[in-house]
Amino acid sequence: MTQAVEIESLARRFGDVDALAGVDLTVAPGEFFGLLGPNGAGKTTLISILAGLTRADRGRVRILGHDVVDDYRVARRLLGVVPQELVFDPFFTVRETLTIQSGYFGIRGNDDWIDEILHHLDLTSKADANMRALSGGMKRRVLVGQALVHKPPLIVLDEPTAGVDVELRQSLWAFIRKLNADGHTIILTTHYLEEAEALCGRIAMMKAGRIVALDTTRNLLARFAAALTVRVDVARVPEDWRERVVRESGSVRYLGLADYSELEQLLAALRRDGIAIGELALTDTDLEHAFLNIMGSTA
């Protein structure tokens, strides 16, 4: 079966930094795939190479079987990218922006689809407004629209909901889910890990130019997120519990627990060491804990 994306031994170096240090990755057609990692992990470089904006030092990338360098005209027609930066052309209205973007792909008479995009992105009332007159969230939605004008089978969204309010974020995700249900492959990078958890069937986590975890979202949660997480406000953590800390924020610490019996053991250790508890709460396990565990364990 032809994969939506095939990446082989992809490497790119900027100065002394390995932005990508040999990445292998396959995304199947129809997947909703998450690409997560801290800033500088290499996610945007990977996407830029996929889109032909950056050239790899070595390795190959194919989109639905078409090499992004040797067969770039077909590969780019198959790909829609929502860039991370909030960029726009101040000379044009929203409709002109989308019509021109269609034209770049050689598509004429695309008004019906553009109207549908405007509707789904809640931009119909702004169709004739100049791009400069839009709020940040609206500009972000136009970027999403520009990536979709040529109905690409592969859609890459690089932080698409940054600056978009909660209500519109929900409608945007409903639209992207519909596109995914219609057969479009989606690759998403986001800092909102709850979004990735809710939307993505499979997730790759990147760190320092490498993929450090790659599995279904369910398996990642099962493998890397503790069954329970306790949030406890203490001056210090008993020495024998230090390795269980997954996150710290001042005196508030998050510890992963295998089960409730470990909670009793933790409380006993705090009593043993004479550590007073300011506050204690149990929290649900989520992708954020898995993410922190993975990033911590690959330091």
Place this chain on the structure above:
Amino acid sequence: MSVQERRAGRFVRSMMARGWTTLLYKELLRFWKVSFQTIAAPILTAVLYLLIFAHVLSTRVSVYGDRVSYAEFLVPGLVMMSVLQNSFANTSSSLIQSKITGNLIFVLLPPLTPAELYFAYVLAAMVRGIVVGCGVFVVTLAFAPGVAAVVHPLWVLAFLLLGSLILATLGVIAGIWADKFDQLAAFQNFIIVPLTFLSGVFYSIHSLPDFWQRASHVNPFFYMIDGFRYGFFGLSDVDPQASLAVVVGFAVVLVALTLNLFSRGWKLRH
């Protein structure tokens, strides 16, 4: 929908039949939307040059053995200067604005070839340069009506196209090279403007001292102006065929260089 609107709609759709014609259309629309700045202002500037220089110097400067009045002599030079400066300004400003605001990504993501990118940007700039040049010519006819009797129209057309092509291409190079507006302004103010002003727009090089006459011969802009002026009067400072050869050669080298830069993604695809 009116007939005119339908015709305009058909025109826009035909321009969007291919990716590169859409980029050409976008670039045309871009300067048309600010036409006071991009067309009217340079026409006014050129007319002011004509009024001031012709008034001050007409009795003091003799050109082509007084077979042509100084005001008439000035017109082709000012037309060509406007063509060159506006062709350069269009590509360079469009590219650097797109680079700095980041919206260049919208033309880098679609499946446009390097040649398509190049020709779309350059043709739009040539159109702007030629529209401004035609505007300058029409307005200045009121002050020098004798220029209307063009002796060699094909020479005029050839140098018009070549001059605008060359400066539009230089604008592409400058726009891609510059990382900030300051660098682009330096390219324009320290290279383009001096080469234009020292190319014989306002004088015949025979009125210059020997050194500056020789210096003019290494300025490619001089050949553009001189060949263009030959088309109007049948008179020139150097053999018009030599001017044509120099300008064609310069154009070929620049076009080849710029296509190569686009193909390599120089400062565009990292």
